Amino acid sequence: MSQAGGEGAAYAVEAHGVAKRFGRITALHHVDLDVPRGGVTALFGHNGAGKTTFLRIAAGLMRPTSGSLRVAGLDARKEQAAIRGHLGVVSHELFLYGDLTALENLRFYGRLYRVADLEARCAEVLTRVDLIHRANSRARHFSRGMAQRLAIARAFLHRPDILLLDEPYTGLDQRAVATLNELIEGFREAHHTVLLTTHDHHLGFTMATDIAILRRGEVIHHTPAAALSRTEFDALYEASLQ
Amino acid sequence: MVFLHQLFTIFMKDLRLEWRTREAMSAMLLFALLVLVIFNFAFNPDRELVLLIGPGILWVAFTFAGVLGLNRAFAAEQENGCLAGVLLTPMDRGAIYLGKWLANLLFTLVAEAILLPFFVLFFNLELTHEIPLLLLVCLLGTIGFTAVGTLLAAISANTRLREVMLPVLLFPIIVPVIVGAVESTGLILNQQTEGLAGFIRMLALYDVIFLVTSTLLFDFVLEE
Amino acid sequence: MRIEPLHTAANVAAVVAWGAILGALYMVFQYVPMERTMGNVQRIFYFHVPSAMVSFLAFFICFLASVAYLITRRRGLDIAAAAAAEIGVVFCSVVLITGPIWAKPIWGIWWTWDARLTTTLVLWLIYVAYLMLRAYLPEGARRANLAAVVGILGFLDVPIVYMSIRWWRTQHPAPVIMGGKGSGLAPDMALTFRVCMVAILCLFVALLLRRIVVELLQDEVDHLYREADVAPPERG
Numbered sequence: 176m177s178q179a180g181g182e183g184a185a186y187a188v189e190a191h192g193v194a195k196r197f198g199r200i201t202a203l204h205h206v207d208l209d210v211p212r213g214g215v216t217a218l219f220g221h222n223g224a225g226k227t228t229f230l231r232i233a234a235g236l237m238r239p240t241s242g243s244l245r246v247a248g249l250d251a252r253k254e255q256a257a258i259r260g261h262l263g264v265v266s267h268e269l270f271l272y273g274d275l276t277a278l279e280n281l282r283f284y285g286r287l288y289r290v291a292d293l294e295a296r297c298a299e300v301l302t303r304v305d306l307i308h309r310a311n312s313r314a315r316h317f318s319r320g321m322a323q324r325l326a327i328a329r330a331f332l333h334r335p336d337i338l339l340l341d342e343p344y345t346g347l348d349q350r351a352v353a354t355l356n357e358l359i360e361g362f363r364e365a366h367h368t369v370l371l372t373t374h375d376h377h378l379g380f381t382m383a384t385d386i387a388i389l390r391r392g393e394v395i396h397h398t399p400a401a402a403l404s405r406t407e408f409d410a411l412y413e414a415s416l417q
Numbered sequence: 418m419v420f421l422h423q424l425f426t427i428f429m430k431d432l433r434l435e436w437r438t439r440e441a442m443s444a445m446l447l448f449a450l451l452v453l454v455i456f457n458f459a460f461n462p463d464r465e466l467v468l469l470i471g472p473g474i475l476w477v478a479f480t481f482a483g484v485l486g487l488n489r490a491f492a493a494e495q496e497n498g499c500l501a502g503v504l505l506t507p508m509d510r511g512a513i514y515l516g517k518w519l520a521n522l523l524f525t526l527v528a529e530a531i532l533l534p535f536f537v538l539f540f541n542l543e544l545t546h547e548i549p550l551l552l553l554v555c556l557l558g559t560i561g562f563t564a565v566g567t568l569l570a571a572i573s574a575n576t577r578l579r580e581v582m583l584p585v586l587l588f589p590i591i592v593p594v595i596v597g598a599v600e601s602t603g604l605i606l607n608q609q610t611e612g613l614a615g616f617i618r619m620l621a622l623y624d625v626i627f628l629v630t631s632t633l634l635f636d637f638v639l640e641e
Numbered sequence: 642m643r644i645e646p647l648h649t650a651a652n653v654a655a656v657v658a659w660g661a662i663l664g665a666l667y668m669v670f671q672y673v674p675m676e677r678t679m680g681n682v683q684r685i686f687y688f689h690v691p692s693a694m695v696s697f698l699a700f701f702i703c704f705l706a707s708v709a710y711l712i713t714r715r716r717g718l719d720i721a722a723a724a725a726a727e728i729g730v731v732f733c734s735v736v737l738i739t740g741p742i743w744a745k746p747i748w749g750i751w752w753t754w755d756a757r758l759t760t761t762l763v764l765w766l767i768y769v770a771y772l773m774l775r776a777y778l779p780e781g782a783r784r785a786n787l788a789a790v791v792g793i794l795g796f797l798d799v800p801i802v803y804m805s806i807r808w809w810r811t812q813h814p815a816p817v818i819m820g821g822k823g824s825g826l827a828p829d830m831a832l833t834f835r836v837c838m839v840a841i842l843c844l845f846v847a848l849l850l851r852r853i854v855v856e857l858l859q860d861e862v863d864h865l866y867r868e869a870d871v872a873p874p875e876r877g
Contacts, residue, residue: 195782197716197780197781197782197785198716198719198720198780198781198860199780199859199860199862199863199864200780200781201867202781231641234505235504235505236501236504236505236641237641238640238641238782240714240782256507257507259505259506259507260507262505264505266498268497268498268501268502269497269498270497270498270499270501270502270505271497271499271502272430272434272493272496272497272499273493273496273497274434274437274438274493275430275433275434275437279433283426283430284502284506286422286423286426287423287426287503287506287507287508288506288507289419289507313437329502565794568790568794569791569794572774572787572790572791573774575778575783575787576774576777576778577777578777582773582774582777585770585773586770586774586791588766589763589766589767589770589795589798590767590794590795590798592763592798592802592805592806593798593801593802593804593805596805596806596808596809597805597808600808600809612808612811615808616808619801619804619805619808622801623801626797626801627794630793630794630797631794634790634793634794637711637786637787637789637790638786638787638790640786641782641783641786
């Protein structure tokens with residue numbers, strides 16, 4: 176999957192003037208953001224700043240009203256189907272069918288993603304999130320933490336090279352946090368891309384290689400994390416809440 | 418090929434879910450059975466009256482039960498945001514519609530197949546060579562209301578009060594199906610053939626028009 | 642931006658409608674002679690039939706706007722479809738109320754399930770459901786999409802409903818009642834009818850444009866609030 180498409184592009188996500196508005200509702204004002212390939216970009220912002228909306232647009236779940244968007248080097252308006260194979264998404268919604276077993280959930284999504292070696296891949300992925308012993312239990316009977324690990328497994332089942340994480344740490348238990356950290360670490364080592372939103376500025380700052388701050392649907396700062404000291408970043412973040 | 422594979426994956430997933438829970442089937446069957454029983458008390462029909470109002474009772478039972486099944490169809494997709502999860506995969510939107518429609522069609526047809534003997538039994542009908550025609554009418558009528566119903570269920574799943582919204586949207590639009598199915602069933606039970614071909618043709622026409630339109634429009638229902 | 646010309650057009654239509662309605666009232670109740678067989682109650686005809694035609698026109702506009710909306714995704718078309726459906730339901734209600742009042746003294750019954758009546762009733766039900774759907778959905782692009790789909794589906798259904806009821810009627814013959822509405826109207830009756838048609842049509846156009854303008858202005862107000870960095874007030 177990850178070999179297809181514009182591998183040569185320098186940016187995993189290129190958004191220019193991306194907006195979502197309809198009548199009196201403006202969900203996203205105007206976002207310009209280039210997410211570099213091979214890094215971990217953290218998108219900070221207040222509740223309602225448009226983080227989730229932007230991520231949903233990048234994931235192809237929402238159609239932007241205006242602006243241009245390229246994901247994995249592909250035009251989001253024309254090559255949506257090709258883009259989807261590159262993306263792995265984790266959000267607060269689990270995307271799991273409660274009455275299917277862990278394995279059946281993965282098999283179902285794996286078929287839709289057209290994963291080649293499906294059975295082996297499912298076993299491999301379940302082992303990595305430490306759920307292989309519960310492969311044949313229904314997702315409904317899982318604890319919150321186990322279900323979250325299964326949701327993470329679902330997200331990287333099809334070997335995506337761009338990971339979109341919407342407030343991924345909210346409500347996670349310790350094992351799920353460890354699983355997620357391993358996944359992000361693995362992506363970093365493979366020079367794949369992670370774009371995550373968070374309002375936890377401590378956690379976000381420590382793991383990010385790039386930092387973007389969103390305020391009222393606009394990117395007001397975007398810098399490599401190394402260019403900022405912790406205190407400088409805190410000041411910027413505080414200012415964005417005004 | 419890919420399209421059919423996706424369609425089949427969705428269809429099998431719905432079948433498996435239903436097999437696990439049997440929620441839709443049991444609700445549909447019990448409800449439809451109740452309709453038959455209640456109508457029996459309401460009209461206390463003799464043989465002649467049964468031939469007159471029986472077809473109407475049967476299709477009220479079928480369509481009301483069908484609505485229950487259709488409402489369930491998108492309830493599982495709404496839980497945990499599964500529909501969004503499916504939309505994240507590189508799959509054709511039309512395959513989602515057709516897969517879910519086929520699953521709904523199958524559930525409704527199975528429920529009808531179980532109900533028909535009860536209908537015959539409760540109202541003391543004698544059916545022999547009419548059965549194939551009757552089954553054809555059931556198939557055409559059910560295709561019609563599940564085709565529109567699947568699309569409208571996807572729409573009403575977004576609303577508050579979705580259990581109410583679906584029948585309010587669905588019933589006016591399926592008036593032709595109800596008219597056609599009830600009339601054909603009546604003609605068949607009364608062993609008349611005059612006008613029957615016209616109604617069957619009308620049902621088939623309705624099925625084609627709304628299956629095609631619904632497939633085309635489903636894309637817009639999913640988009641945000 | 643494009644609100645101004647619409648506003649002007651709405652005003653012009655309203656003024657014309659005013660004049661035409663006054664003229665129509667005069668003609669219906671003073672100028673036109675009493676119909677010989679039906680008596681005074683026949684005067685309902687001059688409002689009933691134009692209302693029916695205008696409601697069909699409104700639903701057709703809703704259909705066209707829905708199709709155009711799905712192609713262009715313009716907010717204005719979503720507003721137009723909703724406004725047309727709202728006003729269409731109002732005129733359709735007028736038809737369904739005046740119809741039985743006219744029918745009772747003439748046919749001796751309030752209602753009959755003939756193709757025209759039944760189709761009108763089904764049409765009313767479809768568009769009431771359309772408005773209910775809009776009311777139950779949160780505002781936004783999602784609502785516009787879903788409503789447009791129902792707007793299209795509902796209108797495509799109309800000819801099939803009409804045809805199916807016609808077929809149904811051949812199986813269950815009803816007393817023949819319709820004399821064909823326009824057949825052989827006397828010249829002064831035809832003139833009165835035309836004036837009424839113009840009056841109702843102008844009223845419809847005025848209401849439709851006004852409704853669209855109000856909605857666009859509300860968008861504009863919210864936009865201004867946003868520019869001024871103030872949260873817009875809650876709206877019911």
